[in-house]
Amino acid sequence: MSGGRQDKAIKPGRWVLLVLTTVLVYLLDKPMGSLPAIGRLLDPMNGCWANAEPVNEDFSAALKLAQVHKASVWLDERLVPHIRTETEHDAYFIQGYVHAGFRLWQMDLQARAAAGRVSEVVGEKAFKFDRKQRRKGMVFAAENSLSAMESDPATKAMMDAYTEGVNYYISKLSYRNLPLEYKLMGFKPEPWTNLKIALLLKYMADDLSGKVDDLGMTFLKGIMTSEQLDRLFPAKVQGSSPVIPAGTVFEKPSLIPKQVPDKNTLFPSFTPDDFGEVREDGKGSNNWVLSGAKTASGAAILCNDPHLGLNLPSLWYEVQLQAPGLNVYGASLPGTPGVVIGFNDSVSWGFTNNYRDVKDYYLIKPVDNDKTKYWFAGKQQNFSVRVEKIGIKGKPDFLDTISYTIHGPVMYDQNFGERDGMKKMLAMCWMAYRPTNELKAIYLLNKAHNYDQFVNAIMNFQCPAQNMAYADRQGNIALWGQGQFVNKWKDQGRFVMDGSDSATLWQELIPMRENPHVLNPAQGYVASANQNVTDSTYPYPDRGGFVELRAWRINQVLSGLSKASVDDMFALQNETYSYLAANMVPGLLKYCTSVQSKYLDGLRNWDYKLSAESETATFFQVWWSYFYGEVWYPLFGGHVPNNLMPLHERTMQLFLADVHPLKGVTVEGYYAAIVSKSYRMAVDSMVRSEKQGSTQWYKIKNTTVSHLAKLPAFSFDHLKVGGWGNTVNATKRDHGPSWRMVVQMGKEIEAYGVYPGGQSGNPGSKYYADFLQHWADGKYYRLLFLPDGEKQDDKKIRWKWSIN
Amino acid sequence: MRFLYSILMVGVLSAVAEYFLPWWSMAVVCFLVALFMKWSGGKSFVMGFCGVGMLWLILALLRDVANEHILSARMASLFHLPNSALFILVTVVIGGLVGGLAAWAGALLSPRSATA
Structure with missing residues (x-):
């Protein structure tokens, strides 16, 4: 340590530690494989510790937002925001801001999943998933809908305001307050777009209208007689209790039923060597409405529990929106504006999936020696080509050229089949490819004040097809088997069709007002649980992938009920009777x-x-x-x-x-x-x-609510819940009632709800999964529906944002 | 006493740096403090380790207690650690190690201790 040659140059060896330290810092700042950047992550100032939200966090805030007028957001004890604004624009702007504030990573990831862009952030392991999304035409479908949504001034304004709100939130983010998952996965949010809203709606459409048996049916047709096939796969299961009560009189159809073309070449035949693809389990849901004649209070009651994938952050986010002409509460879909399932000060509505077939496959006959053409109606047609660029983290982009036919994109060909998938060239025809504007339906539903306005609203809901239940404070109940359907000939689309024959083409659309529906049925209630929608008197063919077991049970219970209370509704939604x-x-x-x-x-x-x-x-x-x-x-x-x-x-x-x-x-x-x-x-x-x-049912079943990135540390398994897909409480391993809602439409609206998650998407928040046990126990929260007013003093309100 | 002050100085300067800059700015702080102090390499390491380690410990503890261990328990489980405490320990050791090594590197290059 003693003096010496201080004036001389420092020995090169002394630099070694600096170099080593620099290398260490570099390594700790760099994600490796699936490991996050450890140093950056552990840093208590900016890293994961910054996401440790104090349990007594004060969410109150005074915000200055140049984009909106004066506004208030009241957060109740469950962290549900009640947004009150002076204009609709402001309501959707703040909804976007709030969604981003509590669920940004989830919105981002799900929009990426819809678009087949997950590989960009997680690398090659998502490549197959992404490629399938592209071949399915998800982006094509979203772009088509976006054009419809943006050409309608109401939905254009709604989306623009929402997107602006999300982007304003993103623009204020620093690394420190990024959602935890961005820090773990090592990517950053990109600007939100209206296209992402459209993509998320198509993601739902795919989830709900993705079930297709055409390939399997085509195979079975080759090994069975048509009598056997009809016995095993009847269009309507014997004894079905249809959504629209049997005996309901349908209006005279405006379209002439299509005759089956007189040919025996409409359907190709397949052998086992032609296929693969594992069948996906269908998704179910229940909804029902009781008229005042059946209830103790004399008011109509609406119940809904859509069964979807159980994930965290939860699919749904509760919100109340108040603006002139608007006062709505319910479950919103983070990433999209408005309330999807809920009620306002006049009406309530709920959805279940309607499995009427809106997706068909066509066998494409390519022209020999010319890959750019295929046969249709005796002529050679050019494929239109769409090049999909799939970005893969750490690898060069992958370019997939997808051929589009008159029916739709070629999903499978020799270049792309599942593991042992379809090797023949199959194009997919799907209602979701059409320029539909479901957001318009949501927009109008949120503001509907009576049955006619409800009907006008849902006329915009084309795909995915849904059974839409309705109840209002006047005591009306109704149910519509809603969606855009094709006037098919018998068995059209039941099997894979010959795509070169013009007789197999989807033709005219059935006017949506002729969709099966019922208003105030004599039986005093109406219920849907993914069963057949109509009895045999419905004038149009409406084959689909319906199931009956839950519907039989629900109808059995409801028909026996009189003076029903909301408690009876809770009991039925949670019933595990098989x-x-x-x-x-x-x-x-x-x-x-x-x-x-x-x-x-x-x-x-x-x-x-x-x-x-x-x-x-x-x-x-x-x-x-x-x-x-x-x-x-x-x-x-x-x-x-x-x-x-x-x-x-x-x-x-x-x-x-x-x-x-x-x-x-x-x-x-x-x-x-x-x-x-x-x-x-x-x-x-x-x-x-x-x-x-133990062989107790819940232990064997292992109901699991998984984090979207499949991180067990952020997930919950072995939830103590009974039931199965065929019981009213349809909680399976990773699917189940994703939002249970019961609304009694009396003088005062009495609403209850619960979903398996929590309002916050942050795994470091006490609001991340705080509803989960309540949901598993079959309990409900009384929903706080604030009256229209600038001053609110409900004791459930805990925090307030004063804006401007 | 002077040594304790330098540890404190490392902690305070690192806190300020990290508030505005990325996490590794604390390594720069340790390096620079050691460069201008005349502690030996070993002492400098202890200074950096304790300065940053303490800062990270205090910050992590404050957040963890206010959070009632929700996040730390989930992060511990994510990294297959048995409990929150161990996750805090890992945090402190990583922070301390980087701080200590950076300070040591600074000491080695300090003109005043060039022949240390």
């Missing part, structure tokens, strides 16, 4: 009179409820799944494309009637053998599971 089990178990037990086991004893004394803690429920579910497999796998010779099999309800009916599925008559010993074999398999499976731990 209509399937109640019908199947007595039938199965008939074959087991000589067998003794604790499992059978359990079934003999069972209430048919798939309760969370029931072990008998687990046994039934296991037995049923083996039974179902043993009925269909042998008959279908193993692998059926899309894993297409007849409905559970149809399987149940054939079994109870003792009818052989293919032969159509009773075959001695046929079901006895299946029952006995599947019983042994189920017992073996239970014994194995018991060795590994």
Whole structure:
């Protein structure tokens, strides 16, 4: 340490540590593989610690926003914003600002997912997903709708204001207050656009109208007679309790029913070698409305619980919007303006999915030796080509050239099939490709004051098709099987069609006012749960992927109710009674009179409820799944494309009637053998599971609410919830009631709701998942619907933003 | 005493720097402080480690307590650590290590301790 040669140059060796430290800092500032930049992330000033929101955070604020007039936002104890503004523009601007403030990363990621742009931020692992989104024409569809949405002044203004609000929020962000997931994944928010709004709406359309059995049906058509096919896949399941009550008189159709073209080449045929693609499980939902005649209060009640993917941050975000002519409360979709499902001071509405078929496949016949052309109506047509540029983090862009036909984009060809997917050239025709403006429906619904305005609003809702329930304070109830449909000939679109024949083309559209609907039905209630929409008297073909079990049960309960209260509605939304089990178990037990086991004893004394803690429920579910497999796998010779099999309800009916599925008559010993074999398999499976731990239903089912980035640390599993897809409380492993709402439309509106999540998207906030347990327990919150007014003093209000 | 002051100085200057600049600005602070102080390499390391480590510990603790460990528990689980405390420890050690090494590097290049 003593003096010496201070004036001389420092030895080169002394620089080594500086270099090493610099390298260390560089490495800690750089994401590696899936690891985030550790130094930047751990920094307590700006990193993840900055997202640790104090549990007693004061959300009050005084904001100066040049873009809006004077406005107030009251935040209630559940962090639901109640936005009051002087103009509609300001309401949507602030909604955008608030959505971004609490859910920015989620909006961003979901818009990227819709557009097939996830690889840009996570790298190659999302490439296949992105490519499928592009080939599906998601961006094409969104661009088409955007043009319609922007050519309508109302929706253009709505989107512009909303986007402006989101972007204003983004422009004020520094690294420190970025949502946690940006810090973990190492990317930044990009400016919001109206296209992203359109993309998110198409993302919902894809989620809800994506189910297509055309490929599987085409395969089965080759191995079965049409009589067998109709027995297994009837257009209307026998005994269906349709959405629009049977006997409702439909207006005379304005269009002439289409005759089936007299040709036998309309449908190509496929062999097992032609396919792959795993069937996706359908999404369900329930909604129903009761007229005052059925309720204790004498006011109409509307109930809705759309069953969607269970994720965090939650799909829904509660909000109230107040502006001149507007006072609406409900579930909004972060990334889009307005309230999707909810109520205002006059009317309430709810949606369930309407599975009427709006997506078909066409086999494309390319011209030999000319990749740019295909055959249509005897002539060579040029493909129109769209080049999709897929950005991949850490890799060069991938360019995918997608050919568009008169029907739609070529989804599958020799360049793109799923793992063992379709190898033939198939184009997809989908209502969502059309320039539709669903946002206009949302805009008008939010402001509707009576039934006529409700109907006018939903005439803009073309895709995805929805069953729209309605109740108002005058006591009216209604339900519409809404969407834009094609006047098809019988079986058009049931199978893959020959895309070179003009007879298979989608033709005229059915006027939307002729969609099936009912206003104030004599029975005093109307319910939809994804079942058949109409009885056989509806004049247009309306085949689709409907299911019946929940609807049977809901109708059974509602028809027996009188003087119904909101508590009865809560009970029904949370009911785990299995209509399937109640019908199947007595039938199965008939074959087991000589067998003794604790499992059978359990079934003999069972209430048919798939309760969370029931072990008998687990046994039934296991037995049923083996039974179902043993009925269909042998008959279908193993692998059926899309894993297409007849409905559970149809399987149940054939079994109870003792009818052989293919032969159509009773075959001695046929079901006895299946029952006995599947019983042994189920017992073996239970014994194995018991060795590994509890076989309580919820433990086996493992309902999980996953973080959108699939991070288990930010997710919740093994939620103690009963039910399954075929019970009214349709909570499955990762799908379930995503927003439960009950609204009694009395003099004072009494509304209740809950969703499996929380208002904040921040995993470091106490509001991230604070509704989850409440939801799992089947409880509800009384929703705070503020009256129109500049001063608010409700005791549930906790914070206020004063704007300007 | 003077040594304690320099630790404190590292902490305060790092806090100011990090408030306005990226996280690694604290490394620059440590380097510069060590460059102008005449502590040995070892002492400088301790100064940087303790200065930044303490700053990060205090900041993390303040946030963690106010947050009732919601975030730290989830982050710990994300990194497969058994509890929040360990996540705080990892935070402090990483911050301290960078600060310490930067200070040491500064000491080595300090004209006054060039032959240390």
